[in-house]
Amino acid sequence: MIVETQFTLIPSLTLDVGETLKDVTVAYQTYGTLNADRMNAILIEHAFTGDAHAAGIDHEGKPGWWANMIGPGKAFDTDRYFVICSNVLGGCRGTTGPSSINPATGQPYGLKFPGITISDMVRLQKALIDALGIPKLLAVAGGSMGGMQVLEWAVAYPEAVEACLPIATTARHSAQQIAFNETGRQAIMADPDFHAGDYYYKTPPARGLSVARMVGHITYMSDESMREKFGRRLRDKKSFGYDFEVDFEVESYLRYRGSQFVGRFDANSYLYITKAMDYFDLSAGFPSLAASLERARSRFLVISFTSDWLYPSYQSQEMVNALRGRNHDVTYCELSSNYGHDAFLVDIGEQTEIVRGFLARCVREFRPLEVLR
Template sequence: MIVETQQARFESLDLDCGETLRDVEVAYETYGQLNEDRSNAVLIEHAFTGDAHVAGVDHEGKPGWWANMVGPGKAFDTDHYFVICSNVLGGCRGTTGPASINPATGRPWGLRFPGITISDMVRLQKMLIDRLGIERLLTVTGGSMGGMQALEWAVAYPDSIESCIPIATTARHSAQQIAFNETGRQAIMADPDFAGGDFYGGPPPARGLAVARMVGHITYMSDESMREKFGRRLRNRDQVSFGFDIDFEVESYLRYRGAQFVGRFDANSYLYITKAMDYFDLTAGFPSLAASLERATCRFLVLSFTSDWLYPSYQSQEIVNALRARNHDVTYCELSPNYGHDAFLVDVGEQTEIIRGFLARCLRERRQAGVRA
């Protein structure tokens, strides 16, 4: 199934920082058919460096980032559900971000792009969903930063969603999570090619961005999965080099992933989006997380992974216990794949059955409620 990325344009978007963005573009893809009563729409939120291409294959034959979960017969079965995925605000894959042209100057925004938040991203998605004519989503889901957006949806637009599936995520970034993001940002800004963010005419800060990605990749894996995947194996040699060329497989892998990332991701987007994650705090302005989550009315399915040390299970349990403290309808399961934070993308075996069952129930009960009303 070849999917076409579509564009939607909005006149303006008010941001949490107080500024207003003009001429905002959103890249999105859809899969499956919206049913007659518009009750089967599922919004999938991508993680930090993802994009709108969640499933199927694009024109270059590239599969979607969650193709193992979204498609005919998959957990998010596109024979039954209408799936929507959009690139986030501040991104670089078709939605307005720091690499876009500032309409006021005719030049790329760079660091003059206003600061953004997770709730800004969600506000823009809500505008997209409204434009698609969908009043109420069957579910909003995503892993990692996608999970933050899903949580934000639950409290910001409680009447617009039936259920929420936050995966491997948190209600607020911890010091450790902020620290890793800051390390990435500093690596980018330390690159001489960064040029204060105005690198669009010349070479991008490739080394800085690659190092940031290398650190990121380490945090996405687990000690166990790295041991299994690389161990101490040497790369194309029998003995160590006593130099600083590549000795180990793991070095080769990280350099490759770093270099590959530079080709597809904008360094300024990296800065803006990681800041948005660090600013995310569902408890802000509330005495407790439970008090904040009182705004939510939807049913929840919260998933975490035992091997995920970047978004450890205790952060998911915090969300779950805040919901349980008011006897909210929340289901929680800690899954066992050992891939670390990446598990939600890589090993979807356990996720699949759970999500399929949960969604079927949501749709069934929504229809029953519809019949009663």
């Protein structure tokens, strides 16, 4: 079945920087059926370079980025749940972002787009959920940057979500995580075609964006998964040579990933979204991470992966300890995998069973809004 991307217009959105965006477009997809009491809705949050196409098949024949987890009989069972996924604010796949037309100028925003935060992204999602007439979400789930949005939902709208599933994520970036993002940003801005972000209708900064993607993709894999997939195999060569073309299989793979990315992602969105991730700190303004989670009313399922060195398990364990310190209902699972950070997307066997059982419990123990008031 072909899934269609839908669009909703939000009249205005006030951002953390103090500016207000008018007529904000939100691109989203839905799977399954919303039940009569509107209490079976699950919001899926995408990772940094994802989009609203989380499941099913689109018009180009491409499966959704989490199609192995969302669908009939899967972890997020669309025979039971109404699943929603929207493209984030600042994105480039249908939701308003730097490549959108600035109504004040009639030209793409570029770097005139206001600074955005993870909180702004979630605020826009809440407006979408309200527009869909859903009083309370059964669950919010997502990995990587998606997990950051899950945590923001828990503290910003504590009564609007029954359960939170932050997967392979963190409550705040470490210096190393910020450093990787800054390397990608510098690669983009150093491209001669960047033109201070005003490259629309011109040659885009493809070389810089491709390098940024290559750096990012290295962090998504583990040493073991790269060794198994590529080793030191040469590509179409029997011995080494210093022509600085593609020598090793891993080089070919990274160049392919980089060139593929350029065709579907906007360089300015890369800058804005990575900056939003770097500034995200759930504990900001609070004496501790535990104190920031005081307002949360959801039950939690936190999942990490043993080989994930981009968002290592200790960061998930910090969240779990903070939640337990405030007597929240939290289940924590560290899953064994060789796939690195990508494990939450590809190594779905155990993850499926854990999520399925957790959601079944949430359905049994669902607390309607009127009970919480």
